[in-house]
Amino acid sequence: MSEDEQLNICKKMFYGGFAFLPLLWLVNFLYFFNVSRKPNASKELKKYIYLSLSGCVMWFIILTTWYGVFVNKRIGWGLMADRITVVIPKGL
Structure with a gap:
């Protein structure tokens, strides 16, 4: 694959x-990581690869923070939390 094609795909x-697909950023990073390690890799390609990694890590932090807050505060939020819960745990 030529460098222009790689850059275009990247x-x-x-x-x-940005369409709420952080897994696509992870795939982008993993797929092009070896290409970015080559000495003749373009700086623009490296920029998009490492921005993809940064975006994926940022989404991971946001989602795990939301999960922790929701799990710990769900009971206190009452009916609103039950409305946004897909599966309501039984017993509480």
């Missing part, structure tokens, strides 16, 4: 990650 995957 850009598309990076911008596609």
Whole structure:
């Protein structure tokens, strides 16, 4: 694959990650990581690869924080929490 094709695919995957698809950022990073380690890799390609990694890590932090808050505060939020819960745990 030529460098222009790689850059084009990398850009598309990076911008596609903004559609709430953080897994696409992770795939982008993992797929192009070996390419970015080559000495002749373009700086623009490296930029999109590492921005994809940063976006994926940021989403991971946001989602795990939300999960921790929701699990610990669900009972206190009452009916509102039950409305946004897909499966309501029994017993509480």
